[in-house]
Amino acid sequence: MNKRQLQKQKTREHILKIAKQEFVEKGFLNTTTNQIALQAGIAHGTLFLHFKNKDNLIVEILDKELELMSSGIQDLVGRSADLEQMLILYLNLLEEDEKLFSVLARELPFYPEELRRKIMFRDSLIRSHFHNVIESGIGAGKYRKLDPSTAVTFLFGTINYYLSLRSIFVENGSVIAKFRSKIISTFKALLICEKEK
Amino acid sequence: MNKRQLQKQKTREHILKIAKQEFVEKGFLNTTTNQIALQAGIAHGTLFLHFKNKDNLIVEILDKELELMSSGIQDLVGRSADLEQMLILYLNLLEEDEKLFSVLARELPFYPEELRRKIMFRDSLIRSHFHNVIESGIGAGKYRKLDPSTAVTFLFGTINYYLSLRSIFVENGSVIAKFRSKIISTFKALLICEKEK
Amino acid sequence: MNKRQLQKQKTREHILKIAKQEFVEKGFLNTTTNQIALQAGIAHGTLFLHFKNKDNLIVEILDKELELMSSGIQDLVGRSADLEQMLILYLNLLEEDEKLFSVLARELPFYPEELRRKIMFRDSLIRSHFHNVIESGIGAGKYRKLDPSTAVTFLFGTINYYLSLRSIFVENGSVIAKFRSKIISTFKALLICEKEK
Amino acid sequence: MNKRQLQKQKTREHILKIAKQEFVEKGFLNTTTNQIALQAGIAHGTLFLHFKNKDNLIVEILDKELELMSSGIQDLVGRSADLEQMLILYLNLLEEDEKLFSVLARELPFYPEELRRKIMFRDSLIRSHFHNVIESGIGAGKYRKLDPSTAVTFLFGTINYYLSLRSIFVENGSVIAKFRSKIISTFKALLICEKEK
């Protein structure tokens, strides 16, 4: 790679970085290409030199971001086969980048087909961890006999709901933090029938 | 009602019908008032004679649906207060206008503040029916001792999730139909600890 | 005049009355024909049955109103040949209907040609009173030798200025009241050279 | 400055020139941004590339004029502080762009709050020059003891009156030119008690 190509690569990465920042703050749909270029300190037109259009930019950004995330998450959840531990770790991860995940939860249905599939694919990897642990837990008689897929959808659907309406549930701070214990206890209740005290 | 009023009423309902079609097809956010007027065969300005603004038009359309739902459930509550029947009825009502509710689930976070508030208020009326039945069921020892609010959020979050990602879960046809029985049985499992057979 | 004509006459007067109210409150330019019809309790179209268009309505209203005003003012100013007394009386009259005069001062340049001429004609009648008193005062050596027309324009221009920017000079209450004494004393200073104390 | 910047500068000034023409002709309120773009031979959107909004365009145009005026007067004040010369200069500057100032005098009360504030602020700078000279003149015993604020309002109110009703005072040509000497002599009479000859 010669000097020119190197420079181009660098600019490209810079755009990606800045665009992500803007994206996290305002959502991709509400961020204009102009804003991104401005923040990145490049010409508006330069952006379209590196990315064919706005959609392509978002695909690239999230693709990269999701790669990092999902591997991070898999690391964490892979470390423990205890469902509650996994859930706690997962919620912690969400809380760390809550703004990003909140944007994602809200905007996902509006992303271009290709991106949506990619995101959902990675999402499904994480889901499958939970799915497996639940399934084997049921097999071991540890959990009640219910459909593991639906159980997982209840969990992720609920979390997704809290995230996407984040601004309604909390003024500032974290929705995940606010509802963490209730999410965990309610999900445990779904899986396990403790004796009523 | 004289001929004049009749004609106005007719125009109004015609607009509502066309607008709903367009909204269902393209979403509220991507449907312009111009498109609606064009499709309805009226002047653009006429639309604003019948509805103060685009938001009000949306509210009216959704109000009808949500009101129908709320009253349907209330009726049921008055007669039996059986949670499963309520849930079945609710899912049936969602299925009847699934495309519309799917649009709503996706777009709600992007509606202007006031519109969102109005819709969420109507929504909360329906939610409260479930909340009340669950709460009194817990009090009566019929359901397990869990937080009724969180239980309701699990239910509505999950349904919302299925609706908003509808096009991913099904090619054609109804997500609600596809997952109805699993939603019901899993939610029942959350509330009731049946003896494992 | 038969019953029908009588009724028509009555409606017409009613419209004029209501329109004036609205006009005083918001200015004619910012009052819609719809608002007037609504307030008057008549159909929107009826308004155009009695008045060819909005301009004609305003002409008629102000014409009538100005007739009353200017005769009232002439009465008052006619009673006294003392300039200060006349000025005080004039300012009192303005203060009584300050909202109306404020609207008039602001909007006059935008009224249709015909109306503007009428208003200015009536205005000039009042002016001529002041003009005459000043002129004879100068002749009698009572006032300084200056151009009476310009002196009058200074007075009316200043008053007009206070009225037209009324909302900037006072939050509520009267501009005339607020600046009355300064207007009077400064205008007297223009006409008379008192010995400096 | 390179070719690019030069071209932009040129376009910007072209817009300003055309906009001023249109404004002077039809008033600010009755000139549409579309008209300006059309006349200037640019795309409608281009106008908003150079000026954030219509109000800013107006402000810029008036700023130029008012700034010119204010600095011209300030220059003079720095050299001689002679009130009559200041007034002559001020009237000359008004006369140079009389059509524009006439529009301004008429329309100011109808401008949106913020725009009005900005213009009045600039205006008050000019006014303050007169105020200061009068005040210190009074202190020096050169002028009579009267309220300087009201004196200034008499001057500006009167000039404003002539300008706003310009079309009534003159068919063609300049109101300022027509009444210049009378305005000056009458205002001098207000400030100074010359011995009657």
Add this chain to the structure above:
DNA sequence: TATGAATGAGCATTCATTCAT
């Protein structure tokens, strides 16, 4: 390769006036 000026279709809403009833 990078620039950034220019584009122009697109949008919700207002309001005096008309005309069929």
Add this chain to the structure above:
DNA sequence: GATGAATGAATGCTCATTCAT
């Protein structure tokens, strides 16, 4: 004579994308 539903032109502003420099 009265009604009031319908009209439709008009408006300020945004923003992804292009292309001459």
